[in-house]
Amino acid sequence: MNVLSVTGLVKEYGGKRVLDGVDLEVAEGEVVALIGASGSGKSTLLRCVNLLEDIDDGQVFLLGRDVSDPRVDPDLARRDMGVVFQAYNLFPHMTVLDNITLAPRVVHGVPPAEATATAMDLLTRVGLADRATAYPDRLSGGQQQRVALARALAYDPKLLLLDEITSALDPELVGEVLALVREIAAAGRTILMATHEMGFARQVADRICFLDGGRVVESGPAAQVLGNPEQPRTREFLRRVIDAGRLQDPRPDRGGRV
């Protein structure tokens, strides 16, 4: 059974169709990367999946259940999803530890001691066990994003949604976050991520979906979509990405970005 299945998803903002009939499936343990230009609807798609937006048509199935049915309580559906946002969105008035244990304690009813133990395990995994009592603004962007990843994993969600989680980071901090995502993916977590990091998507994603004009234009194994795209629009997009990459970063040893 697919963890996530999206059919004919439509989302409009003020009459403009941002998503125009998106079909997408994510199988258990699969890592799917959404690529596409800014404004192609990657983030909107993730927000619709997390039910942060009311959709205008189509359906979203999570673990086989239609969560886009208005009778479904979105808060219940969200218990099975973890989200990491581009701008971290940590709660500035809580310590790192409290940020991570909040949902397990308040939403999932985990006893505080257990929640703290889980959180400390996660913090060790993301390499920040010594910053548990720090407040988010004391951390670097990369550290904050690693805490955000730990926060999203704290209640062991069936699906992890990553919304361009390295876009707000300084270049030298991108690596530490991507390494962590790679580790999470290797541990078998089901992930749907929007990303601009083509090199990373190629390494980590099982499948890549190219979004353009509110639709999935091309979808397939990472190597195929990035290496030998079938659609002219995909080729055009990748050519622009490569050009921009060369302009931004002429050093040959930084092969992370295509």
Add this chain to the structure above:
Amino acid sequence: MTSDLQRERLAYRRSRARRSTLVALASTVVFAAAVWFGVTGAPGWPRVRDSFFDWRVALRSLPAVAGGLWLNVRVLVVCEVAVLVLALLVAAARTLRGPVWFPLRALSTAYVDLFRGLPLLICLYLVGFGLPGLRLSGVPTDPVVLGGIALVLVYSAYVAEVFRAGIESVHPSQVAAARSLGLDHRRTLRLVVLPQAVRRVLPALLNDFVALQKDCGLISVLGAVDAVRAAQIESSLAYDFTPYVVAGLLFVLLAVPSGRLADRVARRAARRQGAL
């Protein structure tokens, strides 16, 4: 284009919205009925009704009370403008940096501490009876003017703190950007910081002005014949409290548009900042 599924979904949402509206309506009616029967069923209600809600007395006192309210409105307008100016100056003085400005900074801090702590009524007595008592030439003796001065003194202290909170909420990077363009402290404050600060504290400012609006009624303690004083006079003529209720209702009516205006301004500001 829309699928049956989506049509059904929209219909469901609409029916939910209708149901919430009905529930809200029903609960409002029940609440209003409970209050109405609770009050009118009270043992002392007939006497209260006669001495607080007498229609004839209300109609008879209305012209005098409304005339008094006109004085309140005029005092309010003048005081509001004065409060805005004085509070802005005090707030700006408190943001000045550097040892040269220490006296000004200390003075404005002391001013805020003093007049924010001083009860308005006591301030009214001190200014209204103490100031003319000095018998200095040029000091006004009109209770309306003296009452207005007391109001401005107290409210400016509050509003100055609101402004200061707004000024301090503007991120330091905005000041850095303005200074990097060569703007001096004054122009940075006027052109970059204050516009953002004022927009942010507008709801709090308008809140203070609604408070000022009704506190204008307190100048009556100095003998100015405003709405409250007029109600007092009418009340003693009729041996009935109804004129006070009339004055109270008029003050509420005056505050309602201000409240709605505050909501609208706040919404517009939020929209312009892209928060909505």
